[in-house]
Amino acid sequence: MVNHSFPVDFLLLGFSEHPGLERILFMVVSISYLLTLVGNTLIILLSMLDPRLHSPMYFFLSNLSFLDLCFTTSCVPQMLVHLWGPRKTISFLGCSVQLFIFLFLGTTECVLLTVMAFDRYVAVCQPLHYATIIHPRLCWQLAAMAWVIGLVESVVQTPPTLRLPFCHHRRVDDFVCEVPALIHLSCGDTTYSDIQMAVASVFILVVPLSLILVSYGAIAQAVLRINSAVAWRKALGTCSSHLIVVTLFYSSGIAVYLQPKNPYAQKRGKFFGLFYAVGTPLLNPLIYTLRNKEVKSALRRLLGKAVDSRESQGNAA
Template identity: 90%
Template sequence: MVNQSSPVGFLLLGFSEYPGLERILFIIVLTSYLLSLVGNTLIILLSVLDPRLHSPMYFFLSNLSFLDLCFTTSCVPQMLVNLWGPKKTISFLGCSVQLFTFLFLGTTECILLTVMAFDRYVAVCQPLHYATVIHPRLCWQLAAVAWVIGLVESVIQTPPTLRLPFCPHQQVDDFLCEVPALIRLFCGDTTYNEIQMAVASVFILVVPLSLILASYSAIAQAVLRINSAIAWRKALGTCSSHLIVVTLFYSSAIVVYLQPKDPYAQKRGKFFGLFYAVGTPSLNPLIYTLRNKEVKRAFRRLLGKDGVSRESRGRAA
């Protein structure tokens, strides 16, 4: 029997088969969300308030931080409600908004990470032309392209996902409304939607990742030609944070959206999806702050400690 009308709501099963695990996950998700809010907000403030961070790299980083704030906020509050208590329902409208937002911001992050890889390529391979190539106008244009592509992808993929009839039980075997989980809820032929998701995954995941790998391949070739240990360390410091973020984000996203159709893969995909939705946005600011001396200095300047330490060194001298 097929439900021909839009359902009133859905039941997000999440990890309901493991009640003890849900309480542990609640603490982990809440902690990660708070870290994401604090860390990403701090990076945005530093990028805006500190003139020394008014550069293309930190412009894109502040875009990434703002995107991560929106990304986690679109799904984590609902996830915390479902993990804490017996109520695990979400309205059809709420599910639709969550799906649209999740697709929009996830696609935008894929493109933005590619743009950041291009920025790192120019910084390492063409340092003398960096200021000419990566000028402020181009930064705004590239950022706008990332956001527009994300919006277009969501507009294209969300309606077909919500238009097909759902099974009467309306139980989503996931902790949020996303394309793979909703496709499994359809009572009927899902071939078109699966093909659409596969094609979208190629354009949004595989193609950007290939461009990122091509950028880092060129960077690696340029670095191998350098004989200076100082230049090696500088190139590594320039690219390492972004490379770690790319690895974490794309590895989890590929598992979620390109997983095979079997129960074990779907169970595993839920944990990777949780990391994709909550883990990477909270780790990104930690990766960029712990491995970035400029951000650390900007934070000390914001607290007023940099000037104090310089004054102390001057007196000692």
């Protein structure tokens, strides 16, 4: 039965068919969320407080960390409530806001990762002109472009999705309000929505990923021409963290938004959606921290200053 009026609320099924799994996921998601808050906040603070990290690379990295903080916070608290207790409902307004934020921040991250790939391309392929090309004003312009594109995409795609003729049962087979899940909830003709989602997925997933691959193709060619082992390690160290993050984010995003329409793909997409909503924001700061000597050095300097300050206060007392 089709509900042509705006529904009062939705029922987010999540993993309710596996009650035992829900309790395990509650613990995993809770710990992951706390670590995500600490890790991404730490990246932002280090980028702001340490003068040695006042460079384009860490400017974009702090943008990514702030983006991940907002992205995971838009869904995890509500997800934890649903995982812990029997209440699985979300209001139509809450679902609308969540859908808008998910599209906004998800698209922004796609563009921002592309911008970071361009930054790495210039750093490796044009090292002598890096400071001239990637100047502070361009950094702000590129970051602003990523956020504006994300906002425009969300403004364009959110209203048509919310105007779909939803089925009367209002059961969303997902843990958040996402475009694929809401399209699946519709009991009317979804041809236009499917086409719109496919076109949007090409622009926000396929095109940025293609640009990233082109950038890394050029980087690979430049690295292969390097005869110095030290330069090899430096080039690979510069790009490896970003490449790992790109692989994790895009593989899970493509699995959700470019999946075939069948029940198995939908169940699989739910787990991939959980990963990019919870796992990717957690792993990003870990990848950049553990694989980046400059970030680890900045963290040691910050901790050293904290210890020295505490010792000074103790001696003064």
